[in-house]
Amino acid sequence: MKTVYIIEDEEILRDLLSTFIATTYPDLELLGMTGDGGEGIEKCIELAPDLVIVDIQLPEVNGLEILHRLKSNFPKIKILIFSGKTTYQSVKIAVNGKADGFINKISGIEELEQAINAVSKGEEFFSPDIRDEVARIRAEPPGRSRPPFAR
Template identity: 30%
Template sequence: MTVRVLVADDQTVVREGLMLLLGLLPGVEVVGAASDGLEAVEMTARLAPDVVLMDLRMPRLDGVEATRRIRARHPEAEVVVLSTYSDDASVFAALRAGARGYLTKDTDAESLARAISVVAGGEAHFAPHVQRRLAEAVADGGRPAARALPDGLTQREAEVLGLIAAGRSNAEIASELFISEATVKSHINNLFAKAGVRDRAQAVTYAFHHGLAPTRMT
């Protein structure tokens, strides 16, 4: 399957370099390039890419808001953030806007190709250091406070979701919550069905997108 990619970056040299690099990757077709967030939204509507490779700091409309609009209007288009920044605010804002992937601009061609392929397949993909920080954030933040939860999740399912995002195995979740592994599996099956996710990577993205993770990382 050929993945159709739209590049969005306000720096001409970066934008053109990415287009050349992506053009050399097997199974990738570059369908266009946007110089700011507003143009990225407009070109997504016109060109119907599978994946938008999105910078965050851009004029007229930043990458976070562009991601939010693209995901709201064209949910079939996935977004992978490619940014110089990996600070807490940038990562959380991008995930809550609906990004499925987050890489920094020091990534190599192989990692970029893998991220595009994984995200186009409906799964989440993060740079290793971003993934570690997300897991630490969930672990440090504890379990979600009792409140209205999305998609009919129960409080216990939200707790299990948080522990999944923290990288816990089923056995570790069972030990921490003082329940059996069979009960953990049952909760996971239920919350995956309610949330419409297929795997643990998607569950992490879902947790951040719906505000079930802490708002800061340590």
């Protein structure tokens, strides 16, 4: 993993993520960041980052649809959902959409670092507070053959 793009609507969190990546991962190039989901998708399609850190609740296009669209266009892209919205439904859509990780914004910097490290090695990382839900979702019989945003 060499490049990253951040899609987060809260400017302070974008700045904090940018600083964290620059100081913790000097070999990881930040290609850009935006607070708008529509612009984020366009930039990711144009720039093809290795990793996208994306919030769920965004203007224009939400993070779960971004997950689906980017995974459809770039199956090898790594997507880390970084959100305060950890409802069962959002976790289910993320898991079924093949998110590489999902962490709660309140989890802390250590967990973010663990998530980026795991995803960069081709592993998944889900916050401990949602791992049981992830296991239940994966154990459910298939109900849909595609994520809800597929066309």
